[in-house]
Amino acid sequence: MKPAIASPRAGCALHRKGGARRGADVTLRALLLVCLLISGCARSESQTSAAHAAGPLIPETATMSAAWQILHDPIADTSLAGSPLTEQIRRGYRLFTNTTGEAPALAPGRVTCANCHLNAGQRERALPLVGVAGMFPEYNTRAARLITLADRVVDCFIRSENAPERPATSAPEVLALSAYITWLGRGYAVGQNPSWRNRNVIAKEHLIPVAQLDPAKGQQLYAERCTSCHGEDGQGVQIGDKKAAPLWGDQSWNDGAGLSRIYTLAGFIRYTMPYLDPGSLTDEEAQQIAAYITSKPRPSFAGKEKDYPVSGTLPPDAVYYRR
Numbered sequence: 001m002k003p004a005i006a007s008p009r010a011g012c013a014l015h016r017k018g019g020a021r022r023g024a025d026v027t028l029r030a031l032l033l034v035c036l037l038i039s040g041c042a043r044s045e046s047q048t049s050a051a052h053a054a055g056p057l058i059p060e061t062a063t064m065s066a067a068w069q070i071l072h073d074p075i076a077d078t079s080l081a082g083s084p085l086t087e088q089i090r091r092g093y094r095l096f097t098n099t100t101g102e103a104p105a106l107a108p109g110r111v112t113c114a115n116c117h118l119n120a121g122q123r124e125r126a127l128p129l130v131g132v133a134g135m136f137p138e139y140n141t142r143a144a145r146l147i148t149l150a151d152r153v154v155d156c157f158i159r160s161e162n163a164p165e166r167p168a169t170s171a172p173e174v175l176a177l178s179a180y181i182t183w184l185g186r187g188y189a190v191g192q193n194p195s196w197r198n199r200n201v202i203a204k205e206h207l208i209p210v211a212q213l214d215p216a217k218g219q220q221l222y223a224e225r226c227t228s229c230h231g232e233d234g235q236g237v238q239i240g241d242k243k244a245a246p247l248w249g250d251q252s253w254n255d256g257a258g259l260s261r262i263y264t265l266a267g268f269i270r271y272t273m274p275y276l277d278p279g280s281l282t283d284e285e286a287q288q289i290a291a292y293i294t295s296k297p298r299p300s301f302a303g304k305e306k307d308y309p310v311s312g313t314l315p316p317d318a319v320y321y322r323r
């Protein structure tokens, strides 16, 4: 992953030199780029101090200018010995940040793990995976049984990555990803929830009943706040070397994925997007937008009827299970 948009620091230098381009030839994309660089500049100072407060994670207030910052990069980390385990961790990191390129058979669409787990799973309130390995095995309501970390990774492949077939828990890709996530969990107590886990949720008292959400309202908000980077068609706009995964359609995650649930998707959007101003949406706006995105078609997960086998556990926001 070579940053085509420079780091915030380089962005600042460019800005100070007055390098921001203007003129008739400025396309929307160039404008976005400039926008990114300037916002990186304006915020880089506060970002640096916030980085310490957030401990081992990129802070939730950081903008897209920090998208290329990786705090724990096993490829750059020279303290890692040249052992078979190091090779596995590095392979896992590559898979995590370029799933479609590294494992095309298991990720046939355009969705990479790090599109959702931002900064390679190291950003606050963007489904961070630092320190979570020690929480497995864990009870899972959807499966109605105890699942291991490898089971969880398999689940991500068959749902979020829309893999055509279920990989074995001993598949090389699953083992490598487990190695990377376990490496992110080193030094943390087993069985003790890290304080930053499960924070992509909207408080219960602010949840709006699904029947009261209005996809048309969501569409309006989406047009105002999201299309510059995700496109009106939801398929993603190229920005430097970044392109968000398709939010719907054949190349997106399937309807059995976590992000296909309205409240889960809203909890992600609420704290991470729009990427130049994360946290600026209200709880209601995030839910309206999520209702719009989940009103769209996406691949269907073949094993859906086996999910939530215990009666009464199907969550109210699992809208694709009710159609």
Ligand code: HEC
Pocket (backbone or CB within 6 Å): 096, 099, 111, 112, 113, 114, 115, 116, 117, 127, 128, 129, 132, 152, 153, 156, 157, 160, 161, 177, 181, 197, 198, 253, 257, 258, 259, 264
């Ligand atoms: C489309 C977005 C998306 C993609 C892509 C994605 N995930 Fe996730 N992942 C989620 C969400 C949302 C959750 C939270 C649990 C839930 O509700 O499903 C999650 C949870 C997890 C967890 C459990 C975290 C915890 O604290 O318990 C792991 C581990 C994980 N994902 C790994 C991966 C790996 C590895 C990949 C790539 C193969 C991946 N994810 C791809 C959205 C995604």
Ligand code: HEC
Pocket (backbone or CB within 6 Å): 064, 067, 114, 115, 116, 118, 119, 222, 225, 226, 227, 228, 229, 230, 242, 243, 244, 245, 246, 247, 268, 269, 273, 274, 275, 276, 281, 289
């Ligand atoms: C400034 C550009 C920008 C804006 C504006 C923006 N996003 Fe994103 N978004 C991204 C990028 C880039 C990613 C992928 C992150 C990565 O891979 O590092 C992303 C990822 C996502 C994801 C995870 C899955 C995917 O498609 O990659 C969702 C969901 C999402 N954005 C929703 C939204 C919504 C809803 C809005 C409007 C409220 C929004 N975004 C506004 C740039 C943006």
